[in-house]
Amino acid sequence: MIPQHQRAPCYYCKQELDSEALGTAQWTGGWVIKRRQGGGNAVALPQRQLIWACRYCVDRAIRGEIGQGGLFEAPAMPPPPPTPPPPTNAHFDQQGRFIHDACAGCGAIGASFGVGVSLRKNKLGLWYCGRCYAKTIDRPAGDLPV
Ligand SMILES: [Zn+2]
Ligand SMILES: [Zn+2]
DSSP: OOOGGGEEEBTTTOOEEETTSTTOEEEEEEEEEEOTTSSEEEEEEEEEEEEEEOHHHHHHHHTTSSSSSSSSOOOOOOOOOOOOOOOOSOEEOTTOOEEOOBOTTTOOBOOOEEESOBGGGTBOOEEEOHHHHHHHOOOOTTOOOO
16 A cells, blocks of 8 residues: 555556655756766756656656657746846946946946847846957947947
């Protein structure tokens, strides 16, 4: 008999399984650090979910026999980690004005050439003086300074 609190349906075949039994698989997401030889190390900071599958079904899924045909949806993934904001040397002051005064290259005041600026996407960009802008930027034709 499987203790009540260990009973769970297999994600694939829905048969009841023992979540603590050897060979039972648990859906786990996390970070895998790539190795030089290929592949990856063990999962770091694993996020286990209460989704289980029996070994038989997991083996079939690995072989591609189930799971990819639209019969089953992939288990819900944890939300992706927040992406860090892109680098910028600009900011908004307390009045909400967009400030980009010091050059990201040499620090001179009067940085009026912005790179990677998209205020609608909250990318404040990097701002340069004319000299640094000319040095730094591989300008595609038609990419005019902001
Ligand atoms: Zn199963
Ligand atoms: Zn400069």
